[in-house]
Amino acid sequence: MKFSRFSQFLFFLLALLFIDQTKAQNISVDTSLDAQQLVNRFIGAQNASCITVSNVAISGWNFSGNNPSYGYFSKNGSTFDIDEGIILSTGIAREAEGPNNTLQSNFDRSWGGDDDLIYTLNEAGLPTDNILNATYLEFDFVSLQSDKISFDYMFLSEEYRDSNCRYSDAFAFLIKEAGTTGPYQNIALVPGTNTPVTSLSINGATNCPRNTDYFGGFNNTISPTNFNGQTRVLKASATIQKGVTYHIKLVIADHGDANGLYDSAVFLKSGSFTGNINIGKDLTLDNEDPLCEDVPYRIQPIPDLGDASAQYSWFKNGQPILGIPVSQSYYDVVNDEGNFSVKVVLSSGCTLEGNVSIEKAPVAQVDASPIQVCDNDFSGNYAAKLSSFNGRIIKNFTRDFNISYSLTSGGAPIDQDVNFVFTQNPQILYVSVGAYSCTPTVYPIQFYFGTKVNFNSVSNVDICDSEISGSETFNVSDYIQSITDETGVVATYFDTEDQAKAGGNSTISSSQTITADRSVFIRLEKSGFCPNYKEIKFLFKQPKRSSLIKDEVICKGATIDLKAETDFDYYEWSNGVEGASANEINDVPVGDYWVKLTSNDCVYQQYFKISEAEEPVIDDVLIDGTTVTILVSGGTSPYIYALDNGVYQSSNIYMNVDLGTHIIYVKGADGCSVVAKEFTLVNSQNAITPNHDGVNDVIDYSSLLSKRDPKFEVYDRNGILIFKGDTNNRFIWNGTYNDKILPTSSYWYILEWNESGNAKRVQLTGWILLKNRL
Structure with a gap:
């Protein structure tokens, strides 16, 4: 598609309009003016009759292509805070034009610093290493109408970066009387300080913020200037003498960058270099002379x-x-x-x-309602320092207010800082209130005697040693509700009455451990009431135990009757029986129980156990020859013992017990049960007549079956084993060998076994006479 000539022309016009609008969003800089023209614009033609200027000079750097470091700027329809004026830069002045899309870092190695600026920074304790790229404007002037002069300016810099907390480009407005050799006075200071304006002394960086109230902000890419950040519009002012010639030097320079990186500039507002007139003194709180209410x-x-x-x-x-x-x-x-x-x-x-x-003087917000006074120290006088009521009477009270008290309206003031004794109830005092030098207002305030926090009639509190341990720990605060019906009270605790009267922090802890009676002075305070105190005696008391109630053992299936002493005030048993005379309970079976015994206004809970008697256990019967020892455990000792049908004895040893099988009986001390155990003493036989007449037909050692590791063997005269006892033959020999009848002769036998509880093995040997009559 081809454009028509008209379309091309229209497109060209729109492009020009867009370019003009884009330029109009940024400042413009004119570098064609000489020093005198710049100063004339700066002073303004309208001020020619107020201020005369002479000896104008400007110094800076002119980069290739006729690009000086100074010029005249215009807002040019942008949002910049100053309409027009002089720009002094540490780089190329024209590069200050927006938008903020390039880095200004212009430098020439032949371009040095400025001694007057270095001196000023030194005096302020600021770094002066590598002060480079200085641009300054200086001239003489005489003020014809005013003894004060001022001008407005802004400081802008590429040094405004969050990462920069080191390099500090600086600006100074130096003034002194012309023709003198003394040092300059720098009037370009951070407001309210003696600190020169630099890229660090006013800074909004996250890492090193300083004097941020005067920092204008960091600039984005559509800023009307090409600097990273700027201050707000600042004002420099100086007191001078009318008709006297002064010399001014406005100077800016780079700091720290060896290659002059990151340029800065100062923008001086045209027409702001004016004389200042006095229109009255400041009325401020800092001067302690603010404007009074309703006073023009x-x-x-x-x-x-x-x-x-x-x-x-x-x-x-x-x-x-x-x-x-x-x-x-x-x-x-x-x-x-x-x-x-x-x-x-x-x-x-x-x-x-x-x-x-x-600034306006504060207006007192007065509460003229009646005020309570108290006998805080219990001296009998209702007295107080009147200054203590200042914050109560003036809700917004500060030291800016002047307040006085008198007995009559307009009467002599009363000393506020000594105790004033109130002699009437109620009593009216006249309170005069005003701020600074403002005329005070008088308010009649009624003072009345306040009501004390009420205590109950309780004077003694029982502290029971319920465990009968000899001491008891308690918390005094737990008894506040029993000594007063008031709520919302604050209690403090003291050793002595004088301490309680004086008040303040507690001198003793709320937690107390006592072994005897203990007096505590308790002071109560409550909003809207006067304090009060009282001595409370905490009485150390102990209950007592019952010596009759103890753990009992009863026979299986039985019950028991229990009885405590009759001198307790009240009884409460765990089975539900209670009363002032209920010292006994009956038919109590096996179980765990308690009884609460009240005496001396205290309760002791005594625990006891009813147990079923345990049967004794015969652990072993030790046999050593014909001596028998019975070993018993469990049940209730001491035990008593009986052998067969004999009489019970306390000893567990029997001597010379007959051979054969016996029964031992054991009874515990509770008498509830008897246990028995059978044991055997082995017989010794040495003759056998196996003729089947029923008499001595066999050698019977079957009693060995109840012994441990028994042995019964029979040998002939030649040492040949002819019989060996075991569980199959039950240790019984019928006089045969391999089912054949043996001839009459003598045979050798061996008996061995381990008796229970006896480490020594029993061994018996001897001859058996076999008579065979068949």
Whole structure:
């Protein structure tokens, strides 16, 4: 598709319009003006009759292509905070034009610093290494109308980066009387300080913020200037003498970068270099002379300017005050505060400015309701330092208020810092309240005797040693509800009455451990009431145990009757029986029980156990020859013993027990049960007549079956084993060998076994006579 000539022309016009609009969003810089022209623009033609200027000079650097480090700038329809004025840069002035899309780091190795700036920074204790790339404008001037001068400026820099907390480009406005050799006075300072303006002394960086109230912000890519950040509009001012010639030097330089990186610039507002007139003193809280309520304060030139044709424009906080004729040379401030200023244009065209700061005195918020007074130290007098009521009477009380008390309206003031004794109930005092030098207002305040926090009639508190341990730990605070019906009280605890009267922090802990009676003085305080105190005696008391109630053992299936002493005040048994005379319970079976015994106003809970008697256990019967020892455990000792049907004895040893099988009986001390055990003493036989007549037909050692590891063997005279006892033959020999009848002869036998409980093995040997009559 081809464009028509008209379309091409239209596109060209739109492009030009877009370019013009884009440029209009950024400042413009003109570097064609010489030093005198720059100063003339800076001072403004309207101020020629106010200020005369001479000996103008400018110094900086001119880069290739006629690009000096200074020039004249214009807002050019952008959002920049200053309409127009002079720019002094440490780089190429024209590169200050926006947007902020390139880094300004211009440098020439032949471009040095400035000794006057270095001296000023040294005096302020700021670093002066590598002060380079200085640009300055200087001139002489005489003020014809004012003894004060000021001008507005902004400081912008590429050094404004979050990562920079080291390099500090600087600006100074140096002034001194012309022709003198003394040092300059620097009036370009961080407001309220003696610190020169640098890229570090006013900084919003995260890592090193300083004087951020005066930092204008970091600039984005659509900023009207090509700098990373800027200050707010600042004002430099100096007091001078009318008609005296002064020399001014405005100077800026790079710091620290050996290659002059990261340029900075100062923008001086055109027409802001004006004379300042006095329109009244500041009325501020810092001066302790703020504006009083309903009292007008007239601000006007002092002395009168003597120019009937002068025109006055009044401002508050930089905004015009509407409705005031330009011929009115004064403005009355009533119940208002802020920064008030006036711009005066004399008939000669000279412009003068005056400023005054006004703050309102605080207005007392008075509570005139009746006030309670207390006998806090229990001296019998209702007295207090009147100064202690200041915060109660004036809700917004600060030291800015003047307050006094008197017995009559307009009477002599009472000393607030000594105790005033109230002699009447109620009593009226006249309170005079005013802030700073403002006329005070008098308020009648009624004072009355307050009501003390109420204690109950309780004077003694029982502390029971319920475990009968000899001491008891308790917390005094747990008994506050029993000694007062008041809620919301604050209690403190003291050893002595004098301490309780004086009050303050507790002298003893709320937690107490006592072994005897203990007195504690308790002071109670409550909002809206007067304090009170009372001695509370904590009585150390102990109950007692029953010596009759103890653990009992009863026979299986039986019950028992239990009885405590009759001198307890009350009984409560765990089985539900209770009463003042219920010292006994009956038919109590096996179980765990307790009884609560009340005596001496205390309760002791005594635990006891009813157990079923345990049967004794015969662990072993030790046999050593014919001596028998019975070993018993369990049950209730001591035990008694009986052998067969004999009489019970306390000894567990029997001697000379007959051979054969016996029964031992054991009975415990509880008498509930008897246990028995059978045991055997082995018989010794030495003759056998196996003729089947029923007499001595066999050798019977079957009793060995009850023994451990028994042995019964029979040998002939030649040592041949002819019989070996075991569980199959039950240790019984019938006189045969391999089922054949043996001839009459003598045979050798061996008997061995281990008796239970006896480590020594029993061994018996001897001859058996076999008579065979068949």
